[in-house]
Amino acid sequence: MQSENRPVLLAIESSCDDTAAAVMQGGVLLSNITAQQIVHARFGGVIPELASRKHQENILNVVDAALKEGGTRISDLDAIAFTRGPGLLGSLLVGMSYAKGLALSLDIPLIAVDHLQAHVLAHFIEEPRPAFPFLCLTVSGGHTQIIRVDAPLEMTILGKTIDDAAGEAFDKTGKMLGLPYPSGPVIDSLARQGTPKYKFTEPRVAGLDFSFSGLKTSIKYFLRDQMALNPHFIKQEKAHICASVQETIVNILLHKMDSAAHMTGIREIAIAGGVSANSSLRERFETKAREQKWNIYIPKLQYCTDNAAMIAMAAHYKYLAGKFSDLSVTPEVRLQF
């Protein structure tokens, strides 16, 4: 047992298709291991049944590697954290059951973590850290949210997608263009060779909510009409189509974040989630930050995509606040803090 303010935590993340474990002591990350499941690529998306089976296969090795890299013995652990949701039920169950078994056998507390709260707290793994209050745009394959953060565990969702996530818009566009999954990084690099010469309208959604399904439909009909005129259209125009779609998605994200900053008067702006790797999004946010005098924060990519370090960070704050769960806790597929 370590000192009360420097707990040694093992965190497990298994909400979607990455099996991850991390060890943290007193808020300092000691190890961060992720096993990515490449099995889904050939299906063009995550297959839930396969994901949970792969988590079962990976979890022992991933936890062992995290403990070894952290120089941590299992008897050093003060608590076990796991992702409670949101996520795929079969995937969440693997991480949660493992965490419960370990907590029970070691007779140490269990900490249930909200995956979306953890994405935000990824900003506290390393310096520079945003000052409170700040706004966080979480953009990934499964989430698109604008969150106001007043303290580590005090967060309010100001806006969220009413249908698809931003990463999904990239991935579904990629599918229509015949690109591999996940398509976000491929579209990002193709877009650099093109210009955004095709215009897609931004959806009109009230307040700070987002919508991406209308964009998906307009891309689909645009491609259908163009291919009817020229069967080589996608092949010939791929880079321009990618640049155009990417610009539209980034516009939508940037405009909503701008509105959120104006509405709240907050200029501490954080971005989390896998889509934050997008080069255009980064450039456009950095330009906007200079214009609007925002302080902008984007963690390293390994803390932006799904990872267990962020679960450990959230668990650290929950440990200090005494927020533990008992063994009857269940996964929450649609958990909202």
Ligand code: KG4
């Ligand atoms: O956070 P993440 O790894 O997993 C989820 O929780 O979903 O995010 C994955 C998403 C995918 O949709 C992927 O296409 C997108 O992030 N992505 C990108 C880029 N890199 C990853 N989207 C646009 N540009 C990128 N460079």
Ligand code: ZN
């Ligand atoms: Zn995520």
